[in-house]
Amino acid sequence: MGLPSAPLRVAVIIASTGRPDCIATIVRHLRAQTLAPSRIILSVAADRDLPAPSAREGCEVVIAPRGLPAQRNAGLAVLAGDSDVVAFFDDDFVPSRFAVETLSSLFAQHPDIAGATGHVLADGIKTPGIPAGRAERLVEEHDCHGPPSMTYLRDVHGLYGCNMAYRTALLGGLRFDERLKLYGWQEDVDFASQVSRRGRTVETDAFAGVHLGTKSGRTSGVRLGYSQIQNPLYLLRKGTMRPGKAWKLMSRNLVMNHVRSLWPEPWVDRFGRVRGNWLGFADLLRGRLTPERIEEL
Template sequence: MDRLAVIIATRGRPALVRAIVDWLGAQTRPAERIIVVGTQPADIAALPEDRPGLTVRIGPAGLPRQRNDGLRLAGDAYDGIVFFDDDFVPSRFWLEKAVDTFRAHPDLAALTGTLIADGIKSPGIALDDALARVAAHDAALPRPGAGLDGRFGPYGCNMAFRTAAIRGLSFDERLPLYAWLEDSDFGGQILRRGGRTARAEALRGIHLGHKAGREQGLRLGYSQIANPLYLAGKGTLPLPVAANLMLRNVTANMVRALASEPYVDRPGRLKGNVVALRDILRGRLAPERVTQL
């Protein structure tokens, strides 16, 4: 694997995406190309368009659409494609170890990393804190282990793919907006082709979990029901997994609705769950319906 492209979809976080792009300059094995896809000029206003190796574009909003735009821009010019969220801080060894792992395992189609911390389950992690923690981690463990866990598929904030293994695949644009579970669907498409996916111990980083720019409340609650059922019907998410996800989310929203975490709109999510369940009874449940809420 000789050439890498990193694709970052961004929306509403111009300063943050600039910081992440700058941080990628410290990789021990830099990418040949960084592609940032925003939804409006303000999203990419902080990025220097004349920076060598950086491609900046504006396209239709929606995570799958933006990632597909990135894939089209990359084409077949790169042996590997890496997706980072605009709030993910990778170890400076991330790209180097991804290339090493793909070379050591020719049957691997996709890799995802092992998180030092994930702010999506909390109010979020400050960028400066994450940068310091990742730098300290790299200093303490300059050459992390190479263990693989094949039970895991790609996790959207940090995932890498062998280009040859995903040729002709795309992120499902029926999953609009923030597109919950679009990573699981993409991984499921790879598995149906007979590709192998794994989580790598060597690929470390911190997901800030910033809430700005994400879909919350009512819409996310609807997607918590609509998206798993749609993907189960499509065959990219096993039905037992889809059922477990829905049950866990509805239960959590019910239990915590009266005493919601300050960073989570549990009442809104629960309302979205109820709207989706009603749509099932009416025969009109569809992931796209979230855009009408």
């Protein structure tokens, strides 16, 4: 009887700007994994984005141009294929302590899978945000049942960027689109669409966590509103977003921003988003698909 094969190596890349406390929290949870990540790469725009050295001990640091796609690409460049699987977690994501172990098992057991997105136990992105303490309690309650069964697999076109992972061997030549500047809205869909041409992209219960939806360090309302129009159209022309998805995203956000601007949420700049929406349309009428223009707004 042969010896059991070694688990697949899972590296983790975290891109972050202006949120050192978030980095410290997720690194602490990565250190508590039942299977240690083979590498933890922190991709930041400046040294001031990092927590104290003791809170990032054992992590690799890369300084990159500010923006989620550029920072993730810098992480991939440092990784240089030195892993079997690469996971991208948002800095405000609290992963299950089994996440790395079950990611390793998932990709080992399903060689046809090229990319996967996990189960989000709770998501604060459309709320004021989830406090870290509550997120940790939710993850602890989930983990008290032991590792997930990994029975749920559903083929999907796009993966959710807060917790997604890819088979490194299939990423040759692929990078996140750096024309999607700053927060890089829909960069996860664009990247997953490219990977899906090389293998299955799935949603699964194999790994889980809570997305805090922390509001600090995010793109301004005007910039996000502009991206809500320009980015789907740009990806539609590029061929990485389906027409139905693009029009649904634009129409839903356009209507929501206008309606909610009458009673805006305290944590959302609805007036800024409305202005950004119309700036996006104005550029479209001028024949411009320029998602990178948000850096000028």
